[in-house]
Amino acid sequence: MTLRVGVIGGGQLARMMIAPAVELGIELRVLAEDEGMSAQLAATAIGDYRDLETVRAFARDVDVVTFDHEHVPQQVLRALAADGVAVHPGPDALQFAQDKLVMRARLAELGIPQPEWAAVRDVDELQRFLDEHGGRAVVKTPRGGYDGKGVRVVRAGVEAADWFAGLDDGDALLVEELVSFVRELAQQVARRPSGQMVAYPVVETVQRDGVCAEVIAPAPAAPERLSQMAEGIGRMIADGLGVTGMLAVELFETDDERILVNELAMRPHNSGHWSQDGAVTGQFEQHLRAVADLPLGDPSPRAPWSVMVNILGGPAAGTLEERFAVAMSEHPTAKIHTYGKAPRPGRKVGHVNVAGDDLDDVVYVARAAAVHFD
Amino acid sequence: MTLRVGVIGGGQLARMMIAPAVELGIELRVLAEDEGMSAQLAATAIGDYRDLETVRAFARDVDVVTFDHEHVPQQVLRALAADGVAVHPGPDALQFAQDKLVMRARLAELGIPQPEWAAVRDVDELQRFLDEHGGRAVVKTPRGGYDGKGVRVVRAGVEAADWFAGLDDGDALLVEELVSFVRELAQQVARRPSGQMVAYPVVETVQRDGVCAEVIAPAPAAPERLSQMAEGIGRMIADGLGVTGMLAVELFETDDERILVNELAMRPHNSGHWSQDGAVTGQFEQHLRAVADLPLGDPSPRAPWSVMVNILGGPAAGTLEERFAVAMSEHPTAKIHTYGKAPRPGRKVGHVNVAGDDLDDVVYVARAAAVHFD
Numbered sequence: 001m002t003l004r005v006g007v008i009g010g011g012q013l014a015r016m017m018i019a020p021a022v023e024l025g026i027e028l029r030v031l032a033e034d035e036g037m038s039a040q041l042a043a044t045a046i047g048d049y050r051d052l053e054t055v056r057a058f059a060r061d062v063d064v065v066t067f068d069h070e071h072v073p074q075q076v077l078r079a080l081a082a083d084g085v086a087v088h089p090g091p092d093a094l095q096f097a098q099d100k101l102v103m104r105a106r107l108a109e110l111g112i113p114q115p116e117w118a119a120v121r122d123v124d125e126l127q128r129f130l131d132e133h134g135g136r137a138v139v140k141t142p143r144g145g146y147d148g149k150g151v152r153v154v155r156a157g158v159e160a161a162d163w164f165a166g167l168d169d170g171d172a173l174l175v176e177e178l179v180s181f182v183r184e185l186a187q188q189v190a191r192r193p194s195g196q197m198v199a200y201p202v203v204e205t206v207q208r209d210g211v212c213a214e215v216i217a218p219a220p221a222a223p224e225r226l227s228q229m230a231e232g233i234g235r236m237i238a239d240g241l242g243v244t245g246m247l248a249v250e251l252f253e254t255d256d257e258r259i260l261v262n263e264l265a266m267r268p269h270n271s272g273h274w275s276q277d278g279a280v281t282g283q284f285e286q287h288l289r290a291v292a293d294l295p296l297g298d299p300s301p302r303a304p305w306s307v308m309v310n311i312l313g314g315p316a317a318g319t320l321e322e323r324f325a326v327a328m329s330e331h332p333t334a335k336i337h338t339y340g341k342a343p344r345p346g347r348k349v350g351h352v353n354v355a356g357d358d359l360d361d362v363v364y365v366a367r368a369a370a371v372h373f374d
Numbered sequence: 375m376t377l378r379v380g381v382i383g384g385g386q387l388a389r390m391m392i393a394p395a396v397e398l399g400i401e402l403r404v405l406a407e408d409e410g411m412s413a414q415l416a417a418t419a420i421g422d423y424r425d426l427e428t429v430r431a432f433a434r435d436v437d438v439v440t441f442d443h444e445h446v447p448q449q450v451l452r453a454l455a456a457d458g459v460a461v462h463p464g465p466d467a468l469q470f471a472q473d474k475l476v477m478r479a480r481l482a483e484l485g486i487p488q489p490e491w492a493a494v495r496d497v498d499e500l501q502r503f504l505d506e507h508g509g510r511a512v513v514k515t516p517r518g519g520y521d522g523k524g525v526r527v528v529r530a531g532v533e534a535a536d537w538f539a540g541l542d543d544g545d546a547l548l549v550e551e552l553v554s555f556v557r558e559l560a561q562q563v564a565r566r567p568s569g570q571m572v573a574y575p576v577v578e579t580v581q582r583d584g585v586c587a588e589v590i591a592p593a594p595a596a597p598e599r600l601s602q603m604a605e606g607i608g609r610m611i612a613d614g615l616g617v618t619g620m621l622a623v624e625l626f627e628t629d630d631e632r633i634l635v636n637e638l639a640m641r642p643h644n645s646g647h648w649s650q651d652g653a654v655t656g657q658f659e660q661h662l663r664a665v666a667d668l669p670l671g672d673p674s675p676r677a678p679w680s681v682m683v684n685i686l687g688g689p690a691a692g693t694l695e696e697r698f699a700v701a702m703s704e705h706p707t708a709k710i711h712t713y714g715k716a717p718r719p720g721r722k723v724g725h726v727n728v729a730g731d732d733l734d735d736v737v738y739v740a741r742a743a744a745v746h747f748d
Binding site for chain 1: 389390650654655663669672676699714724
């Protein structure tokens with residue numbers, strides 16, 4: 001029987017699973033939010049992922065359920081699991097990606113290095129944390145944030161008064177020390193239900209306006225000790241949280257040579273798009289292998305350097321495809337990936353990957369190719 | 375507007391265009407012969423490619439028509455072209471891939487090195503050719519042969535009596551000298567309607583029972599002179615025959631250091647499957663770029679050596695997918711590509727690509743991974 005992998009969510013991450021699924025002979029089935037989503041080609045159902053019966057009906061025709069995003073409610077996930085559906089990552093793991101307070105508490109238990117943090121219930125508690133941490137801190141809504149949304153740097157408790165006012169009884173915000181970092185890194189690990197793990201090289205990620213703009217793989221000038229620490233943290237988290245599929249750990253590298261966990265994602269991640277063209281096994285193929293409990297592929301880089309540059313916003317006029325001719329003509333080594341999305345300021349509508357021997361060249365070509373789409 | 379590329383034929387070549395089409399944001403539409411073909415996921419129509427109205431209706435909704443095979447009749451192709459449809463490769467080029475006698479005559483005009491050949495109308499003419507060429511020769515039906523079918527080695531004219539009896543009035547068979555070759559090579563070139571061309575490195579192909587079994591890229595121990603000759607022949611043919619899209623030229627390397635053209639294919643070709651994982655731009659992406667008249671991608675190898683091993687026949691019991699676990703587990707660097715076809719003795723049902731620095735290792739891993747599917 002052909003293996004059927006069901007993906008909840010029809011965004012670009014589901015879209016980019018289509019190519020490896022076709023080659024591996026896996027039947028990809030997507031529950032999309034709407035018509036015309038990025039993963040339209042593989043969409044077999046359209047519906048609300050928060051509705052248990054919709055998700056249950058979708059899950060009936062697949063061998064394993066996985067995700068394009070982490071927003072499927074716990075009660076839906078747990079009902080599926082209770083039905084006997086293979087769900088990867090499962091609800092126990094996903095709760096740590098869905099709630100940053102739960103994640104912080106669990107990482108603390110595991111002894112994973114992370115910023116100083118606290119759960120704060122009101123302006124006074126936040127002010128107390130600020131007073132103890134140099135007068136500046138990052139406040140985060142524990143749930144629903146992405147790409148810089150739900151994150152605010154504050155200097156006074158009252159600056160988060162609106163968020164506190166919106167909290168349900170008993171809920172709290174997460175506050176974290178403002179880490180003085182020299183750069184941001186990301187570590188990806190794939191883990192099968194059976195426990196097999198492979199780690200990708202740690203990469204450097206460059207954010208602009210809270211959104212990932214560029215990734216360099218492996219992270220330049222990373223001493224062996226740093227790479228090993230990052231890999232160790234990735235493996236400890238994947239194992240300690242019971243992650244199945246791809247795990248991305250966003251990290252701060254501090255000016256005193258520590259690395260601290262910033263965020264987690266339990267799915268293919270923007271920091272791993274370089275691997276489509278730069279690693280023996282790309283993260284989308286690896287995710288499919290991992291959730292289907294197939295042996296994992298080699299995560300080794302194929303070239304000394306790979307660079308990914310996001311296409312943000314897209315062209316003011318015309319379509320991405322109309323820009324192809326120029327970008328392709330000037331940069332024949334650039335690999336262009338599009339998401340089938342309408343351009344909108346700040347929206348990720350595609351990315352460019354370039355791999356090669358010389359880092360400066362690779363960065364130059366990737367940026368130069370991507371700029372044609374602005 | 376999203377670019378729509380229509381592929382006539384739903385086989386594995388159409389299937390392997392799906393992955394690059396998704397990434398490039400090209401809408402691939404396939405006219406399949408039947409339900410459940412290899413390219414099922416992209417099938418938008420089912421029908422007979424020999425029927426003009428079927429093909430016309432299909433062509434109406436695409437920007438360019440291309441092919442999974444070379445069997446669409448000339449009258450259908452010419453009617454499409456007369457309708458103003460962009461057809462790549464076009465009928466003028468495709469006739470040379472459809473009729474080996476027409477091809478031989480044209481290559482002779484272009485001065486391309488090829489085996490001695492003749493058009494023979496009856497047993498006597500064939501016998502005369504045999505008498506002049508050492509008593510052995512290869513007889514081919516000019517049309518419809520593939521994977522060793524329609525090809526016969528003969529020592530006497532009467533050995534082709536059945537084929538002559540089946541000829542229509544005025545038709546002939548092709549007879550070629552039996553070339554004493556040391557190995558077989560293949561040269562791929564991509565050419566755009568605008569004339570831009572790129573050449574892949576010449577590769578060595580290993581046939582078993584008339585079917586491609588293994589490809590090594592680039593061809594080992596190929597002196598610079600040989601590579602340049604092969605590339606030159608590829609470019610001359612692509613240009614001289616007006617090919618658009620991918621062209622594969624199958625070559626004999628003789629024991630007296632010549633290379634002679636054996637066969638042509640005007641589409642992605644088995645000899646180029648290595649490029650999916652071994653070249654910066656794989657042949658399926660390149661074909662899409664070429665037929666859509668987009669600038670061509672870099673055809674350079676990503677690794678010193680790439681090896682492709684076909685999966686022929688497939689497992690006697692069970693499915694390819696059920697064999698994955700063992701092959702994947704033992705060979706994490708092997709890239710497995712499946713065609714979604716039921717196993718049948720001698721049928722190509724998938725292939726394995728491996729790339730790396732050491733040729734012996736790469737060959738070993740590719741063969742060892744593929745053998746799990748026998």
